[in-house]
Amino acid sequence: MEKSRRNFIKNTAIASALVATAPAKSFAILHKDMQPDDQTIGHGGFTYKADKSWAKISVNSNPLANCHEMVQDSKGRLIMLGDHTHNNILIFDKSGKLLDYWGTSLPGGHGLTISKEGGEDFLLLTDCGWALDRTGNNYGQSGQVLKTTLDGKLIFAIGHPRTIGIYKDDELFKPTETAVAPNGDIYVADGYGSDYIIHYDSKGQYIRHFGGHHNTNKDHNLVNAHGVTVDTRDKNNPTLICTSREENCFKVFTLDGKFIKRIDMPGMYVCRAVVNEQNIYAGVCWSKNAEGKRFDYSGFVTVLDANNKVVSNPGGAAPVYKNGVLQQTLQAANPIFQHGHDVCIDEDKNVYVCQWNAYHTAPVKLTRV
Numbered sequence: 187m188e189k190s191r192r193n194f195i196k197n198t199a200i201a202s203a204l205v206a207t208a209p210a211k212s213f214a215i216l217h218k219d220m221q222p223d224d225q226t227i228g229h230g231g232f233t234y235k236a237d238k239s240w241a242k243i244s245v246n247s248n249p250l251a252n253c254h255e256m257v258q259d260s261k262g263r264l265i266m267l268g269d270h271t272h273n274n275i276l277i278f279d280k281s282g283k284l285l286d287y288w289g290t291s292l293p294g295g296h297g298l299t300i301s302k303e304g305g306e307d308f309l310l311l312t313d314c315g316w317a318l319d320r321t322g323n324n325y326g327q328s329g330q331v332l333k334t335t336l337d338g339k340l341i342f343a344i345g346h347p348r349t350i351g352i353y354k355d356d357e358l359f360k361p362t363e364t365a366v367a368p369n370g371d372i373y374v375a376d377g378y379g380s381d382y383i384i385h386y387d388s389k390g391q392y393i394r395h396f397g398g399h400h401n402t403n404k405d406h407n408l409v410n411a412h413g414v415t416v417d418t419r420d421k422n423n424p425t426l427i428c429t430s431r432e433e434n435c436f437k438v439f440t441l442d443g444k445f446i447k448r449i450d451m452p453g454m455y456v457c458r459a460v461v462n463e464q465n466i467y468a469g470v471c472w473s474k475n476a477e478g479k480r481f482d483y484s485g486f487v488t489v490l491d492a493n494n495k496v497v498s499n500p501g502g503a504a505p506v507y508k509n510g511v512l513q514q515t516l517q518a519a520n521p522i523f524q525h526g527h528d529v530c531i532d533e534d535k536n537v538y539v540c541q542w543n544a545y546h547t548a549p550v551k552l553t554r555v
Contacts, residue, residue, distance in 0.1 A: 226555060227522055229505065232489045232498035234537065234552035236522050240282040241548035248273050248287060251318070253540035253549050255298040255458075256530035259307045259336060264530060264538060266549060267298035267311060274311075275338065280532060282551070288338045293317030294329060297363040297458075298528075301333075303370065303388075308341065309334050314378050315360040329360045331374055333390070342390050344374065350392055353380065363458050365414045367441060368424060375414040375428065381407070383414055383428055385443065396443030397428065406445045409433050413458025413468075416441075419492065427459040427466070449494045453514035455480065456488065462531040464492035469526030470502065471542060473517050484517045485526040487539055487552070500537070500552060501526070523550070 228234050243250075251270040258264055263285060264278045274289025289295070289311075297312030315329035331344040347353040362377030370388030385393040397408040413429035417438075425446060426439045436449040436459055453474040460467045466489070473484045486501030496505040496512055501522040506513040524544035529537050537552040 225520075227518070227552070228489075228500040229498040232500070233555050234500050235555055236500075237551040237553060238547070240538075240551035241278065241284070242282045243276070243284050243548060245546075248276060248284065250546050250548060252542045252544075253527070253547070254296050254542060255528040256538050256540050256549060257298055257300040257309075258530055258532060259300060260302065262532070264532075265298065265300070265309070265336070266540060267292075267295050269293060269295040269317065280536075286337075292332075294327075294360075296329075297331075297361065297375075299364045299366060301366045301370070307336050309336060310364040310366065310372065312361050312364055312374075314362050316378060326360070328358075329379065331361055331364055331372075344372075344386065344390050347376075347382075347384060347392075347395070352384075352392060352395060362411070363413045363429075365416045365426070367416050368418060371441070373414045373416070373426060375411045377410055377412040377429070377431070381409060381411045383408070383411060383426070383439070383443065394443055396439070403445070405437070405448060408437065413456075415459040415461060417459070417461050417466075419461060419464055427461075429456055429458055431455050431457070431471070449490075450512065451488065451496070451515075452512055453478075453516065454488060457527055460529050460531065462535075466490040466494065467529045467531055467537065469528050469539065469541075470499075471525045471527055473502065474514060476516065478514070482543075483521070483524045485523045485541070486517055486521075487523070487526050487529055487537065488515070 226233050249270050249272050250268050253268050256266045266276045271290045271293055273287040274292045274295045277286040292313045294313040294315050294317045296314035299310040301308045311332045313330050315327045328346050333341040346359045358379040360378035361374050363375040365373045372386045374384040376382045381398050382395045383397045384395040399407050401407050408430045410431040412431040415427045417427050418424045428437045430437050434451050434454055438446040454470045455472040457469040468488050470486050472480050474480050489498040491497050502518055503516045525542045527542040528540040531537055535554040539550045
């Protein structure tokens with residue numbers, strides 16, 4: 187992860203020079219690839235047209251570094267979190283028009299979750315602690331989780347677990363993601379820190395933590411616990427889907443942290459699972475090549491069905507199963523994405539893809555066809 191962040195610094199310097207000279211109409215011109223927007227990508231019943239010019243924003247008034255995550259609120263607006271402190275939060279309508287923006291205090295803006303409480307929407311914002319200083323150098327610090335209103339008013343913050351005695355002095359806290367249970371409980375994934383999932387109640391009071399690196403049963407460990415999602419597809423038995431990105435898998439736990447199973451995603455460095463009706467969608471930040479080695483600019487999107495079987499890989503190769511086992515999946519021969527970091531699915535089943543380290547580009551819309 188740290189090596190990839192260093193590579194990002196080099197790419198950022200190049201892309202920043204491009205941004206300075208780019209026309210103001212769109213970030214789409216800065217995409218590394220020049221694949222046409224009218225090609226169909228995906229497989230089976232999950233095929234899409236890619237629109238890289240969807241976001242109607244200007245490089246001059248609304249600069250971006252990385253588009254990390256996106257959610258949809260109760261009004262149908264699309265809310266994006268990035269790590270540029272001119273505007274950490276950008277709010278779009280479904281046509282890509284920018285409706286509002288705010289946020290100047292999250293240089294490591296990374297994780298975004300929406301919580302619906304009593305008819306009102308709230309946001310959980312995660313700063314992972316990795317950021318760029320004003321000279322373009324990478325630095326790390328402790329992360330944090332903030333609960334806010336939709337317009338950015340702070341309700342409370344969750345800081346370093348060391349302050350309440352559950353982390354040792356040498357255990358880092360660099361959270362990457364949150365999830366909210368039906369009862370309001372909050373789960374924090376410490377994906378760039380110590381790889382625990384930390385369970386709090388709805389007011390931010392600690393309950394338990396699990397995962398990490400030191401379990402007797404290695405399946406209970408997490409390695410780059412990049413995402414956590416509450417899966418309510420079975421209303422009577424909600425579970426947690428936790429990302430173990432370096433192991434190329436999701437791991438499923440009970441809401442009180444007991445390991446259930448793993449969902450292997452060979453060759454895919456998956457980000458958080460996004461549950462929509464009976465499907466799971468996820469960004470793939472990197473994939474492996476035919477020799478089994480991870481490489482940059484190799485991301486795509488993956489879709490799983492109700493049985494956790496991969497049915498489509500927009501921007502990637504078609505899923506292949508042999509004797510019921512998913513085979514390693516490569517990026518498509520004509521790539522669309524650089525690093526798929528998160529997805530958001532609207533009511534029409536269109537997918538909005540946020541990318542990390544993708545030349546300062548805005549989210550890509552995938553229109554379902």
